[in-house]
Amino acid sequence: MSRNRVFKLSAITSLIIGATSAHAALYSIEVVSSSENENFGSAISESTGVTNCFAEACANSSSNPIVASRGRIGEAGQWINDEMDFLFDNRFRFVDQTSNRDEYRKYCDYNLRYNTCEAWADRFFHGTNGSGGAQRVLNSFTWSTPFSADNNNTKAFLTSGSLISEVSGNISGTNEIVVNNFDGTTAIGNSSSGYLHSGSSNYARQYKSRGFYGSTVLEPIVTSQPLDTMGVTRAFDSFAYDNQDGSGEKKYVVGSSAFSIFGTKSDCETVSDPHTRSQCQNLRFNNQAVMWDVTDPASVSVTKVTDTSSGTQSSQASVRAAVINKVSGSTLEDKPVLVGFYNRKNSSDMLPEAAIFEPKFEDSLNPQKITGWSTKDIDGTTLNPDGYIYHSSIATDINQNMLVIGSTKRGNYDYKRSRTDVPVEEGSLNNRLWLANASSANPTATYLTGGIFFAGSGGDMRAVNDFNEIVGRIDAENVREVDGKLRRKRAFIYPYNVGSIAGNRGSIFQNKAWWLDDLTNDGSVSGHNNQFRIIDANDINNAGIISASAMMCAGGYKTTSHNASCSGTEKLVSIKLTPINGATASNIQQRTADKDPVERKGAGLGILLLGVLSLISFRRK
Known part of the structure; x- marks a missing residue:
């Protein structure tokens, strides 16, 4: 009798909570793209006419930012955004070896150590759903079936505006595109050339990636063949700066450019059409960090940010983000500061490490004119002082307050250790998250700890806005990955050290980090927001609007808990999170966790456990 009474009271209480908290959340959710098998959030532009969506209405079209997303029909395998796969393969084993698939398995064995490395390698090499995978790219020249738009495994979408045009004469729809950023309404990103017929049965790709700024293709710094x-x-990003040399303010796009071939391919240097020759397929390149002057699209010039190096390993460097320093009284106030990674040469090793690139100036006659760039390391992110327990580090973003964010991947640099010799942290070879003060004379990484950043957790730092609001993804469970399975990931937001920032929104977040799922919980099982569990936050603008990726269960999950099951089939979709005008910390309803095991139907579980991993190499910047 009493048991039945408890049930009735619980049911009534649930109804009351559901009725009174239908709008109790910090963010509304809107699907941006769901057209492909898998859809991911990407860049977001700044909003127009609004500065803070928690205090202003941002749902109207006049203030809506442009949101970019990307869709996939299968696993990528090869990534046009990366100078080297996994920020690891500086010998290009994944490209050059006859047993490429085994290189993926070896990477997993040494740097992830899941008990599913065979299946992991198969997915990345062979693709999924009959599409994608590294083999389709590496063996495209002799692929047995015709290439068509279905072979385009990475498609970009914009909520408004247009993308870079296809290369004339190539098979329509076969170019891959990723949008990494916006300059106003102008998209910045990377595109492959797509494929063309070469001979009776060959399919050639002119280039794997070319950066673009709007409709302008950004050419390499070296113009000789190939x-x-x-x-x-x-x-990846842009900035505007006036050298005070009489030419006015100029616009620059930052990134990387090939400057030489890695390895010997002399027979590709003497022909005018190397991309149509079998011996020139999958050329490997040394890359240096560069910037393009795009002030006049008809006359784009490119200059280096880093110098070149050579050795038995390739030389790689890249600028991933740029900003004008607005820290009052700092040495580089009102000057551009860039971040990314470079190869620090250590004997014969080329160590991919996070870097800050600072401008050098002409002289006292024109202290504004930039004549070059110096590279500054970030203490705590270097590879060899700890005996090569990391395989790489990278700075992914920086804001005007000189807050730089990034990650350091625990793993085996160039296989210098045995498979089991790299020390794990709490059962994981994690991608550790850090932040640093770029204006410091000796920047030092502070690794995130406490709260959702538990010991041994790993993830990705995606973006930071000028309110010091950091977004990314982090492990949502602490099960063992080494000899176990891939951990579930959840998107997070972290308002870091916001007290000195005018108009900061720290109090809304109780000045701590949150899974975004907690901030979208309206307490209603039948509510719109309960259809989503957010696995990655890819970008955030200054108004607080977030571009993200989420698992969607049409009709809603069974409960509002973090690990609720879906009666239907889950799908990976790109979404936009808009702050709710007037929302405060009192509207946060932290989700609970169901005790029963999570059960999902259809392909959702495979996408969640395997597809999410592929996001590692699609860093926004």
């Missing part, structure tokens, strides 16, 4: 035709470039 770099003129096949050399890769990549674009």
Whole structure:
């Protein structure tokens, strides 16, 4: 009798909570793209006419930012955004070896150590759903079936505006595109050339990646063959600066450019069409960090940010983000500061490490004129002082307050240790998250700890806005990955050290980090927001609007808990999170966790456990 009474009271209480908290959340959710098998959030532009969506109405079209997303029909395998796969393969084993698939398995064995490395390698090499995978790219020249738009495994979408045009004469729809940023309403990103017929049955790709700024293709820094035709470039961000030399303010796009071939391919240097020759397929390149002057799209010039190096390993460097320093009284106030990674040469090793690139100036006659760039390391992110327990580090973003964010991947640099010799942290070879003060004379990484950043947790730092609001993704469970399975990930937001920032929104977040799922919980099982569990936050603008990726269960999950099950089939979709005008910390309803095991139908579980991992290499910047 009493048991039945408890049930009735609980049911009534649930109804009351559901009725009174239908709008109790910090964010509304809107699907941006769901057209492909898998859809991911990407860049977001700044909003117009609004500065803070928690205090202003941002749902109207006049203030809506442009949101970019990307869709996939199968696993990528090869990534046009990366100078080297996993920020690891500086010998290009994944590209050059006859047993490429085994290189993926070896990477997993040494640097992830899941008990599913065979399946992991198969997915990345062979693709999924009959599409994608590294083999389709590496063996495209002799692929047995015709290439068509279905072979385009990475498609970009914009909520408004247009994308870079296809290369004339190539098979329509076969170019891959990723949007990494916006300059106003102008998209910045990378695109492959797509494929063309070469001979009766061959399919050639002119280049793997070329950066673009709006409709302008960004050419390599070296124009001799085969770099003129096949050399890769990549674009990630932009900044405007006046050298005070009488030419006025100029616009620059930052990224990387091939400057030479890695290895010997002399027979590709003497022909005008190297991309149509079998011996020139999958050329490997050394890349240096560069910037393009795009002030006049008809006359784009490119200059280096880093110098070149050579060795038995390739030389790689890239600028991933740029900003004008607005820290009052700092040495570089009102000057551009860039971040990314470079190869620090250590004997014969080329160590991919996070870097800050600072401008050098002409002289006292014109202290504004930039004549070059110096590279500054970030203490705590270097590889060899700890005996090569990391395989790489990278700075992914920086804001005007000189807050730089990034990650350091625990793993085996160039296989210097045995498979089990790299020390794990709480059962994981984690990608550790850090932040640093770029204006410091000796920047030092502070690794995130406490709260949702538990010991041994790993993830990705995606973006930071000028309110010091950091977004990314982090492990949502502490099960063992080494000899176990991939951990679930959840998107997070972290308002870091916001007290000195005018108009900061720290109090809304109780000045601590949150899974975004907690901030979208309206307490209603049948509510719109309960259809989503957010696995990655890819970008955030200054008004507080977030571009993200989420698992969607049409009709809603069974409960509002973090690990609720879906009666239907889950799908990976790109979404936009808009702050709710007037929302405060009192509207936060932290989700609970169901005790029963999570059960999902259809392909959702595979996408969640395996597809999410592929996001590692699609860093926004």
